[in-house]
Ligand SMILES: NC(=O)C1=CN([C@@H]2O[C@H](COP(=O)(O)OP(=O)(O)OC[C@H]3O[C@@H](n4cnc5c(N)ncnc54)[C@H](OP(=O)(O)O)[C@@H]3O)[C@@H](O)[C@H]2O)C=CC1
């Protein structure tokens with residue numbers, strides 16, 4: 001434990017995230033007052049960790065507030081949705097002006113806007129802060145994405161900065177992302193990118209196994225080669241390597257896991273928000289759709305009856321070459337996933353979220369689930385071009401990446417391996433690099449049935465045609 005910090009923090013909610021963030025805070029020398037709705041959870045927390053730091057256990061919200069010196073900083077880490085309202089409503093009459101309540105959960109950003117206004121009307125400070133890093137990150141150093149005013153950020157900075165991960169550049173993975181609910185908006189997009197990269201990894205695994213017929217040992221070697229490449233090293237590849245190495249008896253444990261993935265909502269919100277803002281984010285949307293469709297067993301059972309339509313042979317490949325082309329394709333897909341996320345964050349300006357993108361790219365360098373060495377060249381490219389839009393990142397896409405990705409998709413298609421997200425990511429890239437898209441046909445059809453007009457390549461103006469010859 002570090003020396004005493006003279007900083008106090010209240011933590012409400014002692015499940016996976018709250019308990020580990022409370023321990024993290026105590027390990028930085030903070031005085032930590034904890035509360036959980038179910039007191040037995042608090043008691044267990046104190047029995048397990050009470051001696052590791054300066055903790056005070058409380059049984060009611062009132063006790064928690066009384067145990068904290070004013071101005072208080074209270075971190076709420078409970079299930080997103082109604083539980084957050086229940087806690088905030090319970091706290092509101094107990095607090096005094098100047099106190100700050102921080103919701104660190106995966107809250108949908110419109111809820112944060114509403115709660116911010118509600119607390120402001122009561123003369124209290126409220127801040128939404130995305131936290132990423134899972135159990136380990138919360139304990140040792142997460143990436144934290146607060147949103148709100150500079151004034152409120154400065155009231156809580158001394159609490160959270162010591163708790164955050166190192167950004168590997170000499171700083172900490174926490175910074176004010178922007179006003180209002182920017183922090184939860186950014187965290188939502190972080191999770192959208194997380195969905196896309198995870199789905200890309202999953203589909204890559206399936207292509208290596210089903211399309212190229214690799215043994216588990218060989219496909220694990222491919223993922224280890226990706227993970228061990230310093231240009232690609234990332235948290236998600238690290239844990240993929242771990243997951244592939246776990247066996248139950250003779251068989252990999254993953255072979256026993258049901259092929260239906262769950263979701264709590266952040267990926268879907270990102271996809272919905274992208275649609276609402278008019279931003280193309282097909283990798284994120286496909287990742288959400290892949291999870292939803294995986295759960296539709298009735299459809300999949302019906303679909304099995306037409307499966308023989310697709311040829312089922314595997315394609316023989318040279319493992320060394322496959323590793324190189326997979327690395328290039330993977331790099332391209334991850335960059336394309338980040339581009340989609342950055343484009344959504346930029347478009348968030350129209351919702352009032354003027355996000356500090358350079359700072360977001362920096363605080364994602366450590367602590368969070370989507371941390372990756374690729375954020376290094378991404379940041380460098382942004383700096384070199386002075387263009388803090390996703391468009392400047394197109395220059396990071398290599399010919400070998402494009403070729404590798406096209407080959408992956410072609411081989412998956414020929415052998416009938418589902419790859420919804422990888423195929424969508426290729427489609428996104430092809431649209432991005434095409435000199436001319438077929439939207440001329442869409443415009444002509446719109447004009448034909450609805451006189452919606454079109455513009456021409458050879459003349460200025462807006463045109464309408466009577467299309468029936
Ligand atoms: N788990 C993860 O890896 C990550 C989670 N998050 C987010 O952090 C937040 C906390 O996550 P996690 O630690 O997993 O916990 P959960 O999301 O599983 O929430 C459990 C906690 O919420 C409390 N709670 C539930 N309902 C109420 C209520 N009506 N009133 C008061 N408290 C209530 C529970 O108390 P009780 O014990 O009494 O039931 C418990 O402390 C969530 O928003 C989550 O999405 C963010 C990043 C990573």
Ligand SMILES: O=C(CO)[C@H](O)[C@H](O)COP(=O)(O)O
Pocket residue numbers: 106131132133134191194262263264265266267369
């Ligand atoms: O926020 C997180 C990491 O950054 C959570 O782990 C994430 O919410 C998991 O989401 P889902 O259950 O939808 O896969």
